[in-house]
Amino acid sequence: MKNYPLSEKQVRSYNESTKRINIWEGSVRSGKSFISILRFIKELKDGPPGHAMVIGPTRDSIQRNFLAEFCSLLALPIPTPKSTQMCIFDRTIHLVGASDERSQRRIQGSTLAMAYVDELTLIPQGFFKMLLSRLSVPGARLLGTTNPDSPFHWLKTEFLSNDTLDLASWKFRIEDNPSLDEQYITSLKNEYQGLWYKRYIEGDWVLAEGTVFEFFDEEKHTIDYPTKRGEYYIVGVDYGTTNPTAFVMIGYNRTHFPNIWCEKEYYYDSKVHKRQKTDTEFAEDLKEFIKDYNVRSIYIDPSAASFRLELSRNGIDLVEEADNDVMNGIRFHSQLLANGTYKVSQNCRNTIREYATYVWDIKASERGEDKPVKANDHAMDATRYALFSHFGQDIDGTLKPEDIDKMFYSSQGYQNIPSVFQQPHETSGHAMGPFR
Ligand SMILES: Nc1ncnc2c1ncn2[C@@H]1O[C@H](COP(=O)(O)OP(=O)(O)OP(=O)(O)O)[C@@H](O)[C@H]1O
Ligand SMILES: [Mg+2]
Numbered sequence: 001m002k003n004y005p006l007s008e009k010q011v012r013s014y015n016e017s018t019k020r021i022n023i024w025e026g027s028v029r030s031g032k033s034f035i036s037i038l039r040f041i042k043e044l045k046d047g048p049p050g051h052a053m054v055i056g057p058t059r060d061s062i063q064r065n066f067l068a069e070f071c072s073l074l075a076l077p078i079p080t081p082k083s084t085q086m087c088i089f090d091r092t093i094h095l096v097g098a099s100d101e102r103s104q105r106r107i108q109g110s111t112l113a114m115a116y117v118d119e120l121t122l123i124p125q126g127f128f129k130m131l132l133s134r135l136s137v138p139g140a141r142l143l144g145t146t147n148p149d150s151p152f153h154w155l156k157t158e159f160l161s162n163d164t165l166d167l168a169s170w171k172f173r174i175e176d177n178p179s180l181d182e183q184y185i186t187s188l189k190n191e192y193q194g195l196w197y198k199r200y201i202e203g204d205w206v207l208a209e210g211t212v213f214e215f216f217d218e219e220k221h222t223i224d225y226p227t228k229r230g231e232y233y234i235v236g237v238d239y240g241t242t243n244p245t246a247f248v249m250i251g252y253n254r255t256h257f258p259n260i261w262c263e264k265e266y267y268y269d270s271k272v273h274k275r276q277k278t279d280t281e282f283a284e285d286l287k288e289f290i291k292d293y294n295v296r297s298i299y300i301d302p303s304a305a306s307f308r309l310e311l312s313r314n315g316i317d318l319v320e321e322a323d324n325d326v327m328n329g330i331r332f333h334s335q336l337l338a339n340g341t342y343k344v345s346q347n348c349r350n351t352i353r354e355y356a357t358y359v360w361d362i363k364a365s366e367r368g369e370d371k372p373v374k375a376n377d378h379a380m381d382a383t384r385y386a387l388f389s390h391f392g393q394d395i396d397g398t399l400k401p402e403d404i405d406k407m408f409y410s411s412q413g414y415q416n417i418p419s420v421f422q423q424p425h426e427t428s429g430h431a432m433g434p435f436r
Helices: 008-016 032-046 059-073 101-106 125-134 154-160 182-191 194-201 279-290 305-313 326-339 349-357 362-366 378-391 401-411
Strands: 021-026 051-056 085-088 091-097 112-117 141-146 167-172 232-238 245-252 260-268 295-300 319-321 342-345
Touching (some): 008 032, 008 167, 021 032, 021 154, 032 112, 051 059, 059 091, 091 101, 154 167, 182 326, 232 279, 245 279, 245 378, 260 349, 260 378, 279 295, 295 305, 295 378, 305 319, 326 378, 342 349, 349 378
Parallel strands (some): 021 141, 112 141, 232 295
Antiparallel strands (some): 232 245
């Protein structure tokens, strides 16, 4: 690892993290984990005697987001992904994934001298409260990092904004990481749009409100013809009986731009046609839809079990249950659009309409929960199922921005885009030059 001097914010937070609760919050890649891990190493060495605990949303995420950096700083081998303990400076460190409220049981009854929590907002609130009660050794400290979430998230309302607690926090911005060069920062900024730009780049706790794809622009994000030049295709299916059923045909080509595009759509709204279709009719329509295309996989709404059965009865194989992680799926979809990797063919009118009408659920936002309204979401869901399940399939557990980045890069045909493709659009709707 190349050595950089610590930034002023890093030094200050290191020196000031002497409270019972110490939280590094802010933008992605802003150097929060790096400095908080250094501080945790100091706690391990000099803190009060007793056990330590490292907590992440899952055991896998601890491996990726904590242990890699921690072990590299200490020049130690990384423990195996299943190990639940390690011992450093004669201190036992427990490694605990807190994926749901039930994981609280894993810490009940323990007495801790220190804890490190990666990605605090993804830890169940009950677990966090239990953890604080376990930090009962005199002088015990909690160190934690997080990216911002909703301003109504419990971490913000009950902890960060509560001045009566023995708590210190620091807001980090990308500029607070001394190791990033300008080009990397620019490309990072281009990757996030809408809600995630505000949270992950600007580092602000903002509500999910308005349209989900608020940055969607027909000029930039569409191509004016179906290309039919995919190396292969994938299909996303959102199935509905009273609600519309949507299929999208998504092409992939490593060497042409855009690398990924929605070539055509199928959209059947029984309310408009005043007639519901049977599963057999939808299966026939899907057969017709994929005819003559080199389709590799069909990703289908995981709740549509009966339709899946009908498809296999009709000899349509290649069907897979879609990954239905809504927030990470939307974030991935946004990223592909924002970067210009993914475009939508002009003939997909329902899909384009949904980009403008798919909105965040403001009532849920006010409860601190991010989710879109379940309306005008059929082509959006079908697209998400296909893009996220297919190009994001390697990573399990709770995803962090860097995991999404890794998936993003692996879904792109080119990592070093020739400069000719980096020119802005000269004419609207042209297939060339997706990178703005
Ligand atoms: N002072 C520094 N010297 C050298 N490398 C650094 C320094 N600060 C940060 N880095 C490196 O920059 C990268 C991003 O930093 P870090 O992981 O701490 O960001 P983060 O704020 O935790 O981001 P995220 O919100 O995405 O988890 C890491 O690879 C880290 O090793
Ligand atoms: Mg981090």
